Amino acid sequence: MRFIKNLIYNIKLIIRWIPRLWNTYDWDYGYLLKLEKNKLEDMIQWYEKNDYGSLESGPEVYKQLLIAYNLLKIFLEEEEDWYEYNFRTGVCTFKKYVNTKNCKRFLPDVEVINWITIIELRKEKAWHVYSEFRKRYLPGWAD
Numbered sequence: 001m002r003f004i005k006n007l008i009y010n011i012k013l014i015i016r017w018i019p020r021l022w023n024t025y026d027w028d029y030g031y032l033l034k035l036e037k038n039k040l041e042d043m044i045q046w047y048e049k050n051d052y053g054s055l056e057s058g059p060e061v062y063k064q065l066l067i068a069y070n071l072l073k074i075f076l077e078e079e080e081d082w083y084e085y086n087f088r089t090g091v092c093t094f095k096k097y098v099n100t101k102n103c104k105r106f107l108p109d110v111e112v113i114n115w116i117t118i119i120e121l122r123k124e125k126a127w128h129v130y131s132e133f134r135k136r137y138l139p140g141w142a143d
Contacts, residue, residue: 016042030076037072040065043141057140064137071133074126083119098122 020038047062073079085092092115100113106124110117 033072033076040069044069061141068130068133071126071130075123075130
């Protein structure tokens with residue numbers, strides 16, 4: 001009985017991952033990060049479905065997974081509606097704050113801070129925080 005359950009689970013897993021692998025032709029870091037984002041999404045769903053897992057640190061791990069997932073969405077530019085650009089006036093309004101005081105740390109070659117720089121700065125900051133976050137917390141993401 002256990003064998004059949006495992007077999008069904010593995011078949012569902014393969015079916016779920018086929019479109020993720022099939023629809024991507026870019027074999028670069030963006031592709032790998034999308035796969036990582038998909039895996040984080042699966043882990044988040046698993047924690048939600050299994051009441052945060054069996055470990056005592058389950059809710060904490062769940063929060064860390066959500067943070068990592070959202071940082072990856074920012075870096076991969078999949079986050080929606082965080083800024084609006086008005087083509088008539090040429091004005092860009094941001095719905096989320098981006099600290100530009102430390103811009104040189106992330107974008108050292110930038111001379112002028114404009115709306116394009118702010119978008120790129122947010123992406124670079126998300127990448128930096130994600131890398132540090134992952135390095136620090138990834139070993140604890142197990143159940």
